Ligand code: SF4
């Protein structure tokens with residue numbers, strides 16, 4: 364079968380492997396045809412998140428995706444390409460720190476029950492593959508947007524009953540955070556762990572509203588306080 368790979372230019376390779384994963388095909392090309400082909404991988408079992416890339420415009424894990432004849436393979440979007448299929452995700456990972464996406468202070472009295480654990484079990488499964496950042500149209504145009512996995516991680520700790528200062532985290536996600544998301548759901552569709560950052564962002568919006576925050580776009584909608592949507596004075 365033939366596959367095309369986006370390197371400095373598009374290169375076509377022919378590989379005679381049947382029912383192979385993309386990672387197996389890339390290994391075959393690297394060992395038998397072109398040792399300079401560069402890509403990342405680790406666990407080969409969808410656990411480490413290092414082999415994410417795009418096939419025909421869609422984010423996949425190379426170790427899980429079964430190649431079809433004519434597939435076009437590219438690096439993730441929205442992060443600088445280091446070489447071939449390897450991108451630099453450092454900027455996106457740094458958003459975890461900016462969003463304070465960690466356990467801040469542990470309450471010694473609020474103990475975790477099995478029921479509590481279920482609230483944010485799936486968010487703890489993120490493998491930092493970066494697919495959601497690649498698929499996110501808001502991150503594509505605003506490099507300061509905190510983005511899907513950082514906001515999911517914030518929800519993971521905001522919803523943790525042991526966290527003593529969730530309000531501090533809620534405050535950090537008001538700018539370039541939850542209100543900038545368009546709720547398009549692209550992040551959910553590409554996540555190999557079935558995490559829905561969109562849904563976590565909705566929960567964070569609801570929590571923020573309970574704390575008195577509001578969508579800054581809505582605050583100017585209709586011309587401001589004392590004005591109705593059509594611009595006439597309201598009562
Ligand atoms: S739902 Fe929000 S975070 Fe997810 S891809 Fe769309 S804009 Fe990005």
Ligand code: SF4
Nearest residue numbers: 489490492493495554
């Ligand atoms: S949320 Fe999903 S798509 Fe995003 S980095 Fe984590 S595992 Fe990957």
Ligand code: FES
Nearest residue numbers: 405406407412426
């Ligand atoms: S090699 Fe670890 S997720 Fe694919």
